[in-house]
Amino acid sequence: MATISATSATFRSSLKPSTKINEMIGKTSVTVSWAKNGFPCFRVSCAAKPETVQKVCEIVRKQLALPAESEVTPESKFSALGADSLDTVEIVMGLEEEFGISVEEESSENITTVQEAADLIEKLVQKKVEA
Template sequence: MASIAGSSALSFAMPVKAINSNSLAFSPVRKGNTFLRLQPVPMRSVSCAAKKDTVDKVCEIVKKQLALPDHTEVCGESKFSELGADSLDTVLANSLQVEIVMGLEEHFDISVEESSAQTIATVEDAADLIDKLVAVKA
């Protein structure tokens, strides 16, 4: 455990790569000194990537709703604009977009608000949103 003395001269007992407010703890010592003690904090990884099965199902629904040929590849990085659906930001303006959103809502038993649909540009974006909505619903 690394310690930093609270005097005018600071010294590190070991190299510190990164310090954030969650990894610091102040503990006053009764002898009049105050020490800043670095405590290990478990690393947390936050992934925005949707589950593979969600991405696969969104690809399937999009391909069906847009009536894309079998040889057309649809993956997480596929942009709706490249698939012929412009984007999902104008959901009510294009019947194809409405059909895609309705298909996703029906399959995943969720409700996608128009403001949320405005952020969707790729299949991965749609899958991320679906995973979030499903998690909130659970």
Template sequence: MAAFTTTAAGSAVAFARPAKAINVSSVSFAGLMKNNVAFTLQPVTQRFAVLRAAKKETVEKVCDIVKKQLVLPEGTDVTGASKFTDLGADSLDTVEIVMGLEEAFKISVDESSAQSIATVEDAAELIDKIVSNAK
């Protein structure tokens, strides 16, 4: 058990970390000073992301389609993490990329899903999801 000691205006307060976790909503320290010190602990939401990587073949095919649609110079590096906007695509280019993906993969992407595509990986994941749901 770890102990921590804090002194304020000559008074000492000792804390001990319990062996079990406890849920504390607020902690107050009252000293011999005019002002009291108060700390409020607020719960922090845990953020977990489920990473679902697209198939390597899908990402590579999407990269090729994006290069072709945006007429990128030979040697331009396009990876799963590449953002369409970083590659110079505007909203019309993104629509054309989605149309090219629909044609190449023989799928249909609804408008709300199309708006969530920002990277090559986003597009590849969506394609894999649509293809696996179609089976």
């Protein structure tokens, strides 16, 4: 069991080494996992801007021809929305075109949710700006 607040995380020993905890704190994503040696590994990253998430939702909805009333949220999995592997490739292509980025094949294989896509876009746009 874990308790996460805006400033701290408390863990009890009942967690198994493979347990992962994801919690959104403001715009920060905190991921905790356990290494094989039993030590916790923390990854903290900023979540994508709301406007990026919204644009990804629109592109996913359009690409999958979803009705306007269908719910697409940051947590929505492409597969749960009816996307197959070809649909996912086409979604990534649409994102590349919309945001003027290029997504490497190995990165695109790890995108399963709207939030993951938006976070990757933010990262790639930032790299492009810094280059």
